[in-house]
Amino acid sequence: MSDSEDDKPLVKAKSKDTISASVDKAMDKQIPSNGHAEPGISMAMGPVDQMDVDKPPTNGTTSSKRKSSMANGKSYKEESESEDDDVPLNKRRKTQAPSDSEDDDVPLKKVTKPIQATAAQMGEDSDDDVPLGQKLQKDKARFEKKAEKEAQALRKEDKSADAKKKAKKQESDDEDDEPLVKKKKAPAVRKEVNGAAAKKKIKKEESDDDDVPLSKKAPAKKVKKEVKKEAASPAKGKAKAKVKKEEKKDEEDEDEEEEEEYKWWEEMHKNDGTIKWTTLEHNGVVFPPEYEPLPKNARMLYDGAPVSMHKDAEEIAHGFGSMLNSTHNVENPTFIKNFFADFKEMLDKTGHAQDKDGNRVKITKFEKCDFQPIFNHVDAERQAKKALPAAEKKKIKAEKDEKEAPFMFCMWDGRKQKVGNFRVEPPGLFRGRGEHPKTGRWKKRVSPEQITINIGKEAMVPKPPDGHKWKEIKHDQEGTWLAMWQENINGAYKYVMLAANSDIKGQSDYKKFEKARELKKHIDRIRKDYWRDLKAEAMVDRQRATAIYLIDQFALRAGNEKGEDEADTVGCCSLKFEHITLRPPDTVIFDFLGKDSIRFYNEVKVDAQVFKNLKIFKRPPKAEKDDIFDRLTTSGLNKYLQGYMEGLTAKVFRTYNASWTMSNLLKEMKSTGSIPEKVKDYNDANRKVAILCNHKRTVAASHDQQMGKMEDRINALRYQQYRVKQMMLDIDPKQKKKRGAEYFALPEDLDDEWVKEHHAALVEEQRQKIRKKFEKENEKLVAEGEKEMKAKVLDERMEAADELEEKFKVERKKGKIEAEGKGPSVEKCEASLEKLELRVKTLMLQSEDRENNKEVALGTSKINYIDPRLTVVFSRKFNVPIERFFSKTLREKFDWAIKSVDEGWEF
Incomplete structure (x- = not known):
């Protein structure tokens, strides 16, 4: 540490308790008012190495790029905001005052090349009269006005419902005060009326039933029983036994189906207490193998x-x-x-x-x-x-799965649930994400003596490895963890939880999105109050209002207080002097290490009053390492928000804003065309959500390579179209005059050199297929105890590739392509061309979509912030298979959403 840093006083500069009228007026003269400005959007955000900025020293050695979030459904945990919900309070991370660290970021001094969002990324045409930034701002403002009306309507409905409930209760209380004689008669009268109504209803149903098909008249189980009876009577001997076996299997399948179809989301009102389970059984954890010394x-x-x-x-x-x-x-x-x-x-x-x-x-x-x-x-x-041969790999995997099978599931209140991370992390070097200061530290081997097991009182405690014992056995019915231990790098507690597709995890997601839906009722009051408090005299009120504005409008994380030994990552409440740069008249540049030590860079336009406030919060004597929001803590902010709504915290705004925006975009959408076109419409809406909620990412290093491969696939299909057209000419030369020479010409960008390279690639591709098939067949023969085929067989098969190579040489030499296939005709060629055109169009749509998404984190929005039920609504409304939006893993995770709503559901 330098002498200048040693001499710096330990006491940090703090803002005054109040903001005087004279200071306010002086700032007003410096900053022209822009009225009650429309909500802003991000102007620039992206790879730091593409910006001409003074790079601040961080906890590592090099500036890391922000990683793409959930681009391939890799992990839920990285972006999960509710990880600590079920963790015991005494085990949660302790918070301390922010520490002075010599590795803090230095102020951003100049930005000359901000990355501008393109027209395609916005999902709009670039030649519109209205600038793109303004267009999205108008959308955001429109949705906020809509939100205000929605909130008022919902509160009115609640008020009306409460009034009816109160009236009903009063009616019930009045009935209790009636004379006993009168009371006795009432039930009999009611019974008589109800009986008459029931008879009438049955009669009507019998009448209506005439038009109903027989298969639908009786309940399913009753029909099944009758079918069984009919099948059983003529059956004799083996046939009878077979029928009985099938009946038994049907019953078992029915039981399994009933088990799978347990709809917990319809009973969520029963699970509002703190007790998460009554009975819990599991087999503990799997330890990594012991270290084997090197030869x-x-x-x-x-x-x-x-x-x-x-x-x-x-x-x-x-x-x-x-x-x-x-x-x-x-x-x-x-x-x-x-x-x-x-x-x-x-x-x-x-x-x-x-x-x-x-x-x-x-x-x-x-x-x-x-x-x-x-x-x-x-x-x-x-x-x-x-x-290793495929059969050997399969055998090793099967043996591993067999050993781990007892640990993969637990019994939770009598229901079988999949366990997520039942394997204890092996020792190794800690890598961390971004510029983590502890990267390279040794993660020590975890012993059973460090592990606490959480299990039901009546359940059998899993046996630890021989010669060892568990640290502790708990029966914590308020937690959803099965085992926990403390790792040595950051002192964090690791938990064995249920899998993402389990009922409990699903309930956690459900509650998260329902909390965001509840915020709809209060968002107008919150916004009205923070707009008012942006001009408050008390410093604490003004700082709080400014922080909520940034969290609501720009999706900043709240940020938690950090201990001295933790990575110097920050969020809104813990922003320091050097983390924001103000560029008059209304631009704010954020530059700091965010979640997981990944550098967050964003440039935004803000309301004039917010800009003025940030300037006040940075006034001397404040300097580097001093807090911007020195009168505010995350816990204090969340406590304030809970005054509006129970359980409301700063992180709910991100979920609400993303889901509300997507909901409105879907309502206005009229998606038509093919399935790929509809998928693109969905992605365009998702992209708008990501931009409006500032869910951005840097361009992946492999992006250009992926785009190149996609272009190669498109060109291969275009060349295939050219070949089919040439075959058409071979069948009927008159087609050239009929359709014109241009129709049959090779596309300009596919020259002779490209054709030669493409032919070579096709030949090599065929060789690889032949070789792989040969190897696979040999592996199968060995597995069945038979002799392998000789290399001579492979050489014989390779002759097909040699023939194709020769055929291409002749085609290039003669400049003519002969018709292929059985009974070739012009009509068959036209049908082939139609199919190829559809494939080209689909690939071009996918290519455009991928290019547009390169700087936008669609996965982050879709998986973590947009209510999955909205994706299901789109899928049902426009007849697009849900598989086009959710992978198998995500379909399991969001099973509750897929099964709980139809196309008429609204966020």
Whole structure:
């Protein structure tokens, strides 16, 4: 730490209690008012390395790009905002005052090349008269006005319902006061009336039933019973036994179906208490295998000579050596520094190393360590594993699945539920996300003595490994965790929870989205109050109003207080002086390390009053490391919000804004055309949500490569169209005069060189298919105990690829393509062209969609913030298979949403 930092006073500068009228007036002169401005949208956000900015030093060595969120449904946990909901209070992260860290970001000094959102990314045409930014701002403003009316209408409905309930209760109370004689008569009268009504209803149903098909008249089970009876009477001997067997199977299938079709979402009112379960049984956790020491030829070299060490130290060296191919980590100075510190600590504990003669070798310098022999050994093992026959891989997987089967499910209140992460994390080097300050630290092996088991009182406690015991056995019915332990890197508690597709996890998601729906009733009052308090005299009120504005309008995370040993990540409430730059008249530039130590950069236009407030919050004597919102904490903000609605926290705004926006876009949508076109319409709406809610990402490193592959596929189909047209000419040369020469010409951008390369690629593709099929058939023969086919068979099969190669050569030489297939005709060619045209169109739509999505995190919005029931509504309304939006894993996760709504449901 420098002398200047040492001399800095420990007491941070703080804003005054109130804002004087003179300060307000002075600021008003500097900043022209823009009235009650429409909600802003992000102007620029994207890869930091594409911006001409002064890069701040962070906790790592290099600025990391923001990772794409859930682009392929990889994980739910990364973006989950409700991870801690079921964690015991005493185990949640303790909060402390923000620490002074010398690695804090420096202020952003200039931004000359902001990344502008394109027309396509906005889902609009670029040649419209209204600028795109203004168009989206107008949409946002329109939806907010709609939200205000909706909130007022909902509160009116609630008030009316409460009045009716009160009147009903009063009527009931009045009835209790009636004379006893009068009371006795009433039930009899009611019974008589009800009986008459029932008879009338039955008569009507019998009459209506005449037009109903027989299969639908009787209840399903009754029909089934009658069918069984009819089937059983003529059956004799084996036939009778077969029928009985089928009946039994039907009953079992019916029971299984009933088990699967348990609709917990229809009974959520019963699960509002704190008790989450009554009975809980499970088999504990699966531990990683013990470390196996390296062979002599794979030992680490120190100063050029191989050394042996204690297995605990060697395990850490093995962890580093095995990831030499991950240059992002092993070339990161922070990663190296942390690794070597932990490695040396273990070496000191275990007596360092020995050379081949048994002499002690003290390892003191990282530069003298050579981990290449370890990597070579690990890589050879990886390649050997990859080269295993498919049958062997299948066998190994089956054995592993069989061992883990008892741990994969638990019994929760008598219902079988899938367990999520039942495997204890193996030891290894911590990587972290973004610029984590502890990257490279050694994650120690977790022992049973560190693990607490949560299970029912009457259940059998799972047996720990031999010679070990569990840390503690609990019966916490308020938690949904099955086991927990504390890891050594960040001191965080790891929990074994149920799988994402379990009832309990589904209920958690359901509650999250229902909470956002409830916010609809109060959003107008909250917005009205914070717009008013933006001009409040009290500093605490003005800071709170400004923070809610930023959270509501720009989807900033609230941010939690951090301890001294935690990564210096921030959110809205914990923003520091250097994290925002103000550019008159109304632009705010955010630049800080956000969730998971990923750099958050965003440039937004704000209301003039908000800009003025931020300028006041940054007034001298405030300087670097001082808090912007020094009168506000996340807990204080959430406590204030709960005054409007029970359970309301800052994070609910993100879910509400995304779902409300999507809901309105879907109502206005009139999607037509093919399924790919409808999918694109959905993605365009999703993209608008992502932009309006600022769910953006940097362009993936593989994006250009993926786009190139897609372009190759489109060009291959266009060339195929050209071939079919040439075959049409071969069948009927008169077609050239009829359709024109241009119709049959090779597309301009597909020249002769491209055709030659494409032919070579097609031939190679066929060779690969033949080879793979040959290998697969040989594996099957070996598995069945038969002899493998000889290489000669493969050579014979390869002749087909050789013939194709020769055919292409002749075609290029003659410039003519002969008709193929049985009974070729012009009509058949036309049918082929239609199919190819549809495939080209579909691929072009997908290509355009992918290009438009490169800077927008559609997955983040769709999975975490847009109510999944809205996606189901789109699917049902426009007849698009739900598989086009949700992968198998997501369909299991959102099973409750798929089964609980129809196309008429509204958020």
